[in-house]
Amino acid sequence: MKTEKVKNDPLFHVSKNDNLPRWKAMLIRAGAVLVALVICGIMSVILIKENPFKIYGTMITGAFIDIWTLLKDIAVLLMFGLAVIPAFKMKFWNMGANGQVLIGCLCAIACMKFLAGKVPNVVLIILMVVTSIAASVIWAVIPAIFKAFFGTNETLFTLMMNYIAIGIVAYFSFSWSDGSGTIGLVNYIGSKNYMAGWFPNIGNKYVMIILIALLVDAFMFVYMKYTKHGFETALVGESVNTAKYVGINVKKVIIRTLILSGVICGIMGAMFAGSLEHTVNTSICGSKGFTAILVAWLANFDPLMMLFTTFFVVFLQTGAENVSTVFQLKSTDYSNIVVGIIFFCIIGCEFFIRYKIMPSQRLKDILSGKKTRSAEKKEEA
Amino acid sequence: MSKEIALELKNITKSFGRVVANRNVNLTVYKNEILSLLGENGSGKTTLMNMISGIYFPDEGEIFVDGKPAVISSPKDAFGYGIGMIHQHFKLVDTFTAAQNIILGIKNEKYNIKLVNSRVREIAEKYGFDIDPKKKIHEMSVSEKQTVEIIKVLYRGANILILDEPTAVLTPQEIEKLFAILRKMRDDGKSIIIITHKLNEVMEISDRVSILRKGEYIGTVNTCETTEKQLTEMMVGKQIELKIDRVKVESTKPLLEIRDLVIRSDDGSKAIKNVSFYIRGGEILGVAGITGCGQKELCEAIAGLRKVESGFIMHKGESIVGMPPKLIIEKGISMSFIPEDRLGMGLAPSFSITDNMMLKTYGEGKTPFVNRQAAREKAQALIEKLEIATPSTETPVRRLSGGNVQKVLVGREIDANPNVIVTAYPVRGLDINSAYAIYDILNEQKSKGVGILFVGEDLDVMLALCDKILVLCHGEVMGIVHAAKVTKDQLGLMMTGAVNLTELQKEKNFGIAKDSNLTETEWLNAANEQNGGAENEN
Numbered sequence: 001m002k003t004e005k006v007k008n009d010p011l012f013h014v015s016k017n018d019n020l021p022r023w024k025a026m027l028i029r030a031g032a033v034l035v036a037l038v039i040c041g042i043m044s045v046i047l048i049k050e051n052p053f054k055i056y057g058t059m060i061t062g063a064f065i066d067i068w069t070l071l072k073d074i075a076v077l078l079m080f081g082l083a084v085i086p087a088f089k090m091k092f093w094n095m096g097a098n099g100q101v102l103i104g105c106l107c108a109i110a111c112m113k114f115l116a117g118k119v120p121n122v123v124l125i126i127l128m129v130v131t132s133i134a135a136s137v138i139w140a141v142i143p144a145i146f147k148a149f150f151g152t153n154e155t156l157f158t159l160m161m162n163y164i165a166i167g168i169v170a171y172f173s174f175s176w177s178d179g180s181g182t183i184g185l186v187n188y189i190g191s192k193n194y195m196a197g198w199f200p201n202i203g204n205k206y207v208m209i210i211l212i213a214l215l216v217d218a219f220m221f222v223y224m225k226y227t228k229h230g231f232e233t234a235l236v237g238e239s240v241n242t243a244k245y246v247g248i249n250v251k252k253v254i255i256r257t258l259i260l261s262g263v264i265c266g267i268m269g270a271m272f273a274g275s276l277e278h279t280v281n282t283s284i285c286g287s288k289g290f291t292a293i294l295v296a297w298l299a300n301f302d303p304l305m306m307l308f309t310t311f312f313v314v315f316l317q318t319g320a321e322n323v324s325t326v327f328q329l330k331s332t333d334y335s336n337i338v339v340g341i342i343f344f345c346i347i348g349c350e351f352f353i354r355y356k357i358m359p360s361q362r363l364k365d366i367l368s369g370k371k372t373r374s375a376e377k378k379e380e381a
Numbered sequence: 382m383s384k385e386i387a388l389e390l391k392n393i394t395k396s397f398g399r400v401v402a403n404r405n406v407n408l409t410v411y412k413n414e415i416l417s418l419l420g421e422n423g424s425g426k427t428t429l430m431n432m433i434s435g436i437y438f439p440d441e442g443e444i445f446v447d448g449k450p451a452v453i454s455s456p457k458d459a460f461g462y463g464i465g466m467i468h469q470h471f472k473l474v475d476t477f478t479a480a481q482n483i484i485l486g487i488k489n490e491k492y493n494i495k496l497v498n499s500r501v502r503e504i505a506e507k508y509g510f511d512i513d514p515k516k517k518i519h520e521m522s523v524s525e526k527q528t529v530e531i532i533k534v535l536y537r538g539a540n541i542l543i544l545d546e547p548t549a550v551l552t553p554q555e556i557e558k559l560f561a562i563l564r565k566m567r568d569d570g571k572s573i574i575i576i577t578h579k580l581n582e583v584m585e586i587s588d589r590v591s592i593l594r595k596g597e598y599i600g601t602v603n604t605c606e607t608t609e610k611q612l613t614e615m616m617v618g619k620q621i622e623l624k625i626d627r628v629k630v631e632s633t634k635p636l637l638e639i640r641d642l643v644i645r646s647d648d649g650s651k652a653i654k655n656v657s658f659y660i661r662g663g664e665i666l667g668v669a670g671i672t673g674c675g676q677k678e679l680c681e682a683i684a685g686l687r688k689v690e691s692g693f694i695m696h697k698g699e700s701i702v703g704m705p706p707k708l709i710i711e712k713g714i715s716m717s718f719i720p721e722d723r724l725g726m727g728l729a730p731s732f733s734i735t736d737n738m739m740l741k742t743y744g745e746g747k748t749p750f751v752n753r754q755a756a757r758e759k760a761q762a763l764i765e766k767l768e769i770a771t772p773s774t775e776t777p778v779r780r781l782s783g784g785n786v787q788k789v790l791v792g793r794e795i796d797a798n799p800n801v802i803v804t805a806y807p808v809r810g811l812d813i814n815s816a817y818a819i820y821d822i823l824n825e826q827k828s829k830g831v832g833i834l835f836v837g838e839d840l841d842v843m844l845a846l847c848d849k850i851l852v853l854c855h856g857e858v859m860g861i862v863h864a865a866k867v868t869k870d871q872l873g874l875m876m877t878g879a880v881n882l883t884e885l886q887k888e889k890n891f892g893i894a895k896d897s898n899l900t901e902t903e904w905l906n907a908a909n910e911q912n913g914g915a916e917n918e919n
Contacts, residue, residue: 013438013440015396015397016397019780226750226751226753227749227750227751228743228744228749228750228751229749231736231739231743231751232743234729234732235729235732235740238729238730238731238732239726239728239729239730241726242726242727242728242729242740244686244706245684245686245706245716245726245727246706246707246710246740246741247685247705247706247707247708247709247710247741358440360440
């Protein structure tokens with residue numbers, strides 16, 4: 001080289017760490033939460049000039065104000081998460097849980113609107129569930145077929161299917177309603193069909209979805225861990241070549257797994273229509289289909305771990321919303337910032353779980369006050 | 382010859398996670414010399430060289446070039462110090478010409494392709510390379526591509542050249558040529574480090590040999606003062622008998638008969654052209670050929686993973702063409718292909734050993750559940766039988782070392798009691814002891830009357846282990862020879878297509894078994910059926 005620049009040795013080495021003991025990983029995660037809380041504390045002092053401990057207290061109490069709502073929110077998010085994990089385990093990135101639930105819900109509502117009073121209630125409810133599941137399955141299977149036969153990118157495809165579903169729901173919420181944009185009350189209050197198609201309450205209207213979510217969770221746990229189907233799904237995700245080599249029909253597995261996703265979304269859609277909302281509009285799913293992805297990844301696609309991650313995420317969101325209410329903030333922006341910082345730290349700390357960072361010789365020399373090699377070279381030059 | 386030091390390493394240590402790849406390694410390279418770096422797979426040779434060429438940075442230790450301390454944190458830095466590395470896997474742009482590839486990435490150089498071409502020719506002439514700078518990479522053979530890589534390094538003014546297993550992809554004749562060039566470069570004052578684990582090459586080419594074992598520096602000896610035996614001892618750490626037995630087994634009727642097979646590769650060209658051969662029970666048939674001569678496609682077709690264009694694959698007289706892979710597995714045909722990344726096909730890297738044991742058998746039984754208990758017992762038995770080093774049966778295979786990964790794969794295949802074993806590169810990347818363990822397993826299967834198709838890279842091994850060797854060149858059979866009656870040079874000539882025994886000795890009817898399972902009329906009927914089928918399709 002003509003101009004010889006003196007290069008410094010690097011300060012750190014980063015290397016893969018495949019074998020971190022579980023307790024250490026948990027310790028790192030706990031540390032990440034702590035870091036997040038400290039940053040949030042500083043943010044709250046700067047932005048809204050409140051005592052951070054008061055804010056954290058409000059978050060905790062806020063999340064548990066209404067225990068049934070909290071449990072229901074967990075159950076709903078859990079259903080979305082359970083719908084995406086079998087596909088995720090197969091490395092089929094299903095971003096379309098929202099659309100799949102929406103279209104199922106719309107079909108169930110259609111049954112309520114057009115069959116109310118014409119068939120017995122039991123038949124109506126069964127029809128609602130069946131059509132909802134069928135619609136969701138179709139919505140989930142279309143991208144799966146394209147993926148299996150033409151190798152299309154499932155992420156974009158499922159994402160686009162969301163927008164189609166939203167468009168369809170938006171159209172019908174106008175044409176079936178008085179133009180308010182939601183299919184208000186499907187059948188008017190006071191009419192004798194007002195409650196046609198409503199699912200029976202067990203205790204209160206949230207118990208049913210909670211029980212269903214728990215059942216589906218248990219089913220998925222067994223399915224993914226102990227069944228032949230689950231084994232095939234995991235193998236396709238692990239290596240398509242190996243799966244073909246042992247004689248698995250990969251196309252069949254992709255489609256079958258997405259049917260399963262669709263069934264779970266269909267159940268959720270029917271629950272929205274028959275039990276939780278009794279209506280459909282474009283924002284009924286919120287961003288749950290996407291939050292579910294976060295929940296699934298944090299749980300490493302394990303249905304049991306997902307019980308904890310959904311609780312954690314819902315707890316944070318509910319608590320943060322309560323902060324906005326109690327401290328009379330004009331918007332939910334602050335609570336969004338808090339939730340964002342906590343997620344960032346928790347997801348970011350995965351790097352420190354998967355990799356080991358060690359100081360290099362140069363850093364050790366600097367810390368111990370020794371002359372570094374680069375410095376020696378500089379002197380020479 | 383002057384003894385000027387070109388490159389010196391002092392106490393180099395590098396670890397990946399908990400694995401220490403190099404520990405306190407010292408190495409000295411003089412000008413005007415060829416130094417062999419000898420060591421088993423996994424002994425840290427490549428890691429060490431990657432640190433000199435700027436791909437990795439050492440955790441500890443120092444590097445001196447021409448007596449001055451050097452900090453090499455990128456390949457560019459390495460070139461600055463006159464160090465160039467020729468990797469095992471070439472890094473070339475297929476659609477560019479040789480000259481374009483050679484100047485790719487050089488900064489501050491005007492793009493004047495005429496000047497480059499003439500400079501490339503100059504270098505080629507000086508050292509005796511055979512190269513056309515205007516030829517595109519995709520039209521080149523493997524050895525031509527290697528030439529481009531070497532000139533690329535010389536063009537950048539390298540004085541220290543590192544070659545990572547340069548002979549692995551070459552035929553015996555090409556190796557001779559490469560060695561002649563290396564000697565010329567040495568006499569020109571360059572320092573050359575050649576990584577290898579082949580002892581005969583070490584003895585032939587190098588002036589000195591440095592040996593690594595399990596990441597540690599063992600020592601350096603002058604080649605003229607040592608023997609292959611001493612080198613092996615230093616490399617493995619104990620005395621071992623390096624002899625592969627060819628077990629004598631009474632061979633049976635043909636188990637697998639292949640006739641006029643045509644298979645297309647992924648890009649639609651014919652990968653296998655009218656190939657005929659057969660494997661008897663109790664026989665190992667080797668398949669030799671340079672990379673890309675159709676071995677992979679052949680293996681995949683036998684396992685039912687690739688469509689057969691035309692021709693026959695008869696297993697015990699029954700056609701298996703068009704059968705789904707599952708049925709072929711059930712017929713007792715086992716295929717294990719060890720790709721370059723070793724985990725690509727046949728194993729699921731993050732599955733446990735138990736789960737990998739049941740990859741082919743998980744579907745057994747009528748319940749919807751997998752029988753993990755049975756698989757666990759099998760895994761346990763296999764770990765004990767093949768001495769697989771693992772913490773438990775539930776350890777993901779990707780955490781095992783290469784040798785143990787392959788033992789799991791080969792062990793599972795044999796556990797299924799196959800009658801035909803198709804195995805490609807089963808010892809790829811293995812240390813010597815594990816490789817010999819695999820040869821023993823294959824010989825044991827052969828004694829049991831299993832027919833084995835062995836696709837290999839190392840001609841020495843194939844000559845010792847196989848009964849017969851089939852040589853492929855561009856998808857055509859160049860001949861099927863008795864391993865005991867052929868030399869390495871003859872195989873080399875056939876691999877490049879210089880000698881074609883199929884043409885020369887047409888009367889011998891290579892690959893057609895005299896005691897076929899089918900009569901001539903049955904073969905004719907099968908052919909008619911296939912032709913008829915094809916016409917119907919049209």
